[in-house]
Amino acid sequence: MDSYKDSLKELARPYRKAVLKALLVLTIIGAILFSSMNLLKGSYPLALVEVAMGVYSIVVYRAIRHTRHLERWIIAYLIPFFTAMMFAMATPRATSAVHAWVLLIPIISHLLMGRRLGLAVSVFYMGVAAVIFLYRHLDQPEMMQALPITNIAVISLCILVFSHVYEVTRETSERRLMKMAQTDPLTGLANRARLSDIFEREKNRAQRYSTPVSVLVLDLDHFKSVNDDHGHETGDLALQHVARIFRECLRATDLPARLGGEEFGILLSNTNSQQALEVAEKIRLAVASTPLAINSNAVRLTLSGGVAELGIDGDTLRDLVREADTRLYTAKESGRNQIVPALSVSAAAART
Numbered sequence: 001m002d003s004y005k006d007s008l009k010e011l012a013r014p015y016r017k018a019v020l021k022a023l024l025v026l027t028i029i030g031a032i033l034f035s036s037m038n039l040l041k042g043s044y045p046l047a048l049v050e051v052a053m054g055v056y057s058i059v060v061y062r063a064i065r066h067t068r069h070l071e072r073w074i075i076a077y078l079i080p081f082f083t084a085m086m087f088a089m090a091t092p093r094a095t096s097a098v099h100a101w102v103l104l105i106p107i108i109s110h111l112l113m114g115r116r117l118g119l120a121v122s123v124f125y126m127g128v129a130a131v132i133f134l135y136r137h138l139d140q141p142e143m144m145q146a147l148p149i150t151n152i153a154v155i156s157l158c159i160l161v162f163s164h165v166y167e168v169t170r171e172t173s174e175r176r177l178m179k180m181a182q183t184d185p186l187t188g189l190a191n192r193a194r195l196s197d198i199f200e201r202e203k204n205r206a207q208r209y210s211t212p213v214s215v216l217v218l219d220l221d222h223f224k225s226v227n228d229d230h231g232h233e234t235g236d237l238a239l240q241h242v243a244r245i246f247r248e249c250l251r252a253t254d255l256p257a258r259l260g261g262e263e264f265g266i267l268l269s270n271t272n273s274q275q276a277l278e279v280a281e282k283i284r285l286a287v288a289s290t291p292l293a294i295n296s297n298a299v300r301l302t303l304s305g306g307v308a309e310l311g312i313d314g315d316t317l318r319d320l321v322r323e324a325d326t327r328l329y330t331a332k333e334s335g336r337n338q339i340v341p342a343l344s345v346s347a348a349a350a351r352t
């Protein structure tokens with residue numbers, strides 16, 4: 001569960017929506033201005049396309065106010081918008097200044113669609129624009145001089161490259177910040193915020209496909225004495241050591257997180273409480289049988305834990321952590337180095 005793709009998409013949504021709204025308003029104003037001028041000039045097909053784009057912009061503006069599918073609306077708007085731009089460039093009666101609009105393509109595409117799709121769409125439409133330009137002006141020597149054409153080509157390329165580099169840098173910084181904000185710096189495990197994010201996603205998936213989800217809460221035993229006997233630095237190494245064991249014992253689809261101090265929460269997707277108990281036992285045995293080697297010392301560690309299952313012990317992460325925590329404290333009171341299963345599992349065990 002290492003992907004931050006969905007969180008980044010969420011993060012980009014408000015500013016993409018703001019950019020799209022600005023583009024829609026400008027298109028509506030542009031459509032009124034240009035369609036009036038083209039009507040006066042007698043360029044009826046172009047005026048009609050501009051009116052259609054203006055009306056479509058109003059429809060899209062209303063549709064994106066509460067949409068959960070902004071990305072789809074962006075594509076549904078930009079493709080006709082760029083196609084209308086190409087139509088204007090190909091219209092024989094249109095002024096040659098219309099070609100300047102091509103410079104907008106890479107900026108808008110990257111801002112609204114990100115680096116990959118933004119680049120692909122920009123290259124495609126800028127290529128089509130270049131072909132239209134050559135087709136329209138090949139027989140006009142005053143338009144086909146090397147110097148102005150090279151100028152236009154280089155400026156277009158510069159804007160394409162700058163837009164792409166800007167978007168790549170922005171996405172990389174955003175990903176790094178997102179990772180920092182959702183990672184525990186000592187162990188490299190997820191923090192509570194990320195656990196909460198991923199839990200919501202897994203809960204939705206579990207409800208849609210009727211699959212189980214369980215949560216483990218694990219806490220190192222007598223960790224205070226590890227710090228007191230071996231020093232705080234060894235305590236830190238012990239936390240990193242345990243985090244490593246979690247990773248080795250878990251599947252890629254599980255999410256281990258540090259809840260704070262020496263307490264950990266593990267989200268197990270597609271896992272019922274019986275299976276979660278088996279995972280917790282595997283981790284407990286691995287921790288107990290793998291002491292931390294420090295110089296010539298072997299620091300022995302054990303942990304206690306509790307298990308809770310979504311839908312049986314509650315419907316929110318807070319409910320599940322609270323229930324698992326209660327069982328964890330039962331485990332501590334019963335002598336530590338043990339896992340207390342979810343109620344459904346202990347009830348089933350009592351019946352057999």
Ligand SMILES: Nc1nc2c(ncn2[C@@H]2O[C@H](COP(=O)(O)OP(=O)(O)OP(=O)(O)O)[C@@H](O)[C@H]2O)c(=O)[nH]1
Pocket residue numbers: 186219220221222223224225227231232233234235236239260261262332336
């Ligand atoms: N080295 C280190 N110690 C930490 C960190 N966070 C919390 N601790 C220590 O963890 C210890 C937790 O102590 P307690 O809450 O008494 O728990 P415990 O000693 O594990 O006892 P039980 O949980 O009852 O088995 C405290 O000494 C904290 O200072 C950390 O990031 N690094």
